[in-house]
Amino acid sequence: MRCVAARDEAAFGKLYDRYAAICLGFMLRILHNRAEAEDVLQEVYLQIWQQASNYDIARGRAITWILTIARSRALDRLRKIDVRDRTVTAVTHEQSIRGANTTAIDDCLNLENAEIVHAALNGISEKQRQTLILAYYEGLTQTQIAERLDEPLGTIKTRMRNGLLKLHGLLAAKLGNEINR
Amino acid sequence: MNATHTEEHDNLFVVEALGVATADEARQLDALITTxxxxxxxxxxxLSDTAAMLAxxxxxxxxxxxxxxxxxxxxNANQSPTSLDEDAAQDAVEDTSATQAQPSNVYQLPVPKVTSMPGILVMRRSTFTMSAIAASVLMIALAGVAFAMWRRADAAQVQLAQVQNQARINVAREADEAKRIANELMREREATSAFAAPDSRFAKLKGTATAPAARANLIFNPRTNSAMLYSHALPPAPEGKAYQIWYIADGKPLPGGLFTTNNEGDGSLRDVAPSGSDAASAFAVTLEDALGALEPQGTPVLSGVAS
Incomplete structure (x- = not known):
């Protein structure tokens, strides 16, 4: 990130190649539209390029910072899109991780992380998982989730808190210092 | 972490980490962290890192x-930011209106230099639009060029095929001509050889009443049983007919080879004389069936004796 902040295009290219696939997959799951997701991806990386000097490693991991930008922009775009225009686009295997811009190592890292996250998500309850996904992928507040699921707000708060804390524990056990510094 | 934190504090961490903290919750969390x-x-x-792993x-x-x-x-184009265009300005207004009408559930990250972002995006969009137009124009131009090149290539291919065909014809003609010249030379050589041979016989054949203008020269070598005949002014043989030479020995005609003539009546024959023809002293030519005959069926058109 320091190199990117210093306007090192090669470093920026590596950063793009490493995380663009995970960002795009993530945003595609939010937007359900490939063209929109690709467009937002470009905006996300432009913002990264512009604001890399503001990234502070003491405030969190680079991937967290990148995914936070991606999520925020994807959810903002989602609100702008007319729901009628949104079509659920199936993500085919040909669109999957194997791309010209991703290296095999990046693919493996992404897949490895994906497997770890999937395993960790399986370690929490279905309802906890549902609450976390609704918050993270749809940007719903605890109140909105409570309304949607027709559950008491307190239940949702407990479920969300316990779910994320347990997920943290499970991921920390797998990823060690990467997640639990 | 401070051991005094409560479940409510954890809840603030969680909503912040998941990006769904309300403005009030964000403020509470900032205050907690400060404290x-x-x-x-x-x-x-x-917890933010954990939430990010959900991606x-x-x-x-x-x-x-x-x-x-x-x-x-x-x-690369971003080195000199441009001002907002109308579209982007409208977007910005819409964004502001939307935010005011329906507050975002997503906690907005502090975005330093945010004022430069619309310019960046406008420029990107503008650059993209211009690039798209330029690409479209280029594609059309390329398509035109490709079509013209295809037409030219097609025409060139036809022309090349014609040239190749003509070349093949010319080569065939040249080969035929070379073959004809070679045959001519061989005949000349044979004629010279036959003419020079001491035991060769010569006969001048004259046209009969059927073809009075016709004439022919014959060289016959009984030792080698070879004969050569050159005719002139013979009427063209009708379809299915050919001229046949006869070697007359002891008053008996022995069948020789067949030949035809060109439109001028010129014809030639290299013949292997039949057995017993070494005694031949007279010669005749008749018009026979194209397959030839064992005995003369037609009327003689040329006849003569050896000198």
Whole structure:
């Protein structure tokens, strides 16, 4: 990130190649539209390029910072899109991780992380998982989730808190210092 | 982390980490971190990192090459930011209105230099639009050029085929001509050889009443049983007919070879004389069936004796 902040295009290219696939997959799951997701991806990386000097490693991991930008922009775009225009686009295997811009190592890292996250998500309850996904992928507040699921707000708060804390524990056990510094 | 934190504090960490903190919750969390120090900040980071890992539950999707290319074109073009265009300005107004009408559930990250972002995006969009127009024009031009080149290539291919065909014809003609010349030379050589041979016989054949203008010269070598005949002014043989030479020995005609003539009546024959023809002293030519005859069926058109 320091190199990117210093306007090192090669470093920026590596950063793009490493995380663009995970960002795009993530945003595609939010937007359900490939063209929109690709467009937002470009905006996300432009913002990264512009604001890399503001990234502070003491405030969190680079991937967290990148995914936070991606999520925020994807959810903002989602609100702008007319729901009628949104079509659920199936993500085919040909669109999957194997791309010209991703290296095999990046693919493996992404897949490895994906497997770890999937395993960790399986370690929490279905309802906890549902609450976390609704918050993270749809940007719903605890109140909105409570309304949607027709559950008491307190239940949702407990479920969300316990779910994320347990997920943290499970991921920390797998990823060690990467997640639990 | 500070051991005094409560479930309510954890809840603030969680909603912040998941990006669904309301403005009030965000303020509360900021106040908590300020109050409780690094332990709370670290806790907030840890849970934010955990929440970010949820993105990995989505299937990674490789972006298109064009996205990367456009991105790098944009960052290269981004060195001199442009002002807002009307479209982007409208977008900005709409964004503001939307935010005011329906507050975002997503906690907005502090975005330093945010005032430069619309310019960046406008420029990117403008650059993209101009690039798209330029690409379209270029594509049309390329299509035109490709079509013209295809037409030219097609015409050239036809022309090449014609040239190749003509070349093949010319080569065949040349080969035929060379073969004809070679045959001519061989005949000349044989004629010279036959003429020079001491035991050769010569006969001048004259046209009969059927073809009074016709004439022929014959060289016959009984030792080698070879004969050569050159005719002139013979009427062209009708369809299915040919001229046949007869070697007359002891008053008996022995069948020789067949030949035809060109439109001028010129014809030639290299013949292997039949057995018993070494005694021949007279010769005749008749018009016979094209397959030949064992005995003369037609009327003689040429006849003569050896000198």
């Amino acid at each position: 409780h120090g690094d332990g709370y900040a670290a806790r907030s980071r840890e 990995f539950s989505a299937m990674p999707v490789a972006p298109q090459q064009e996205t990367r290319a456009r991105l790098f074109a944009a960052i």
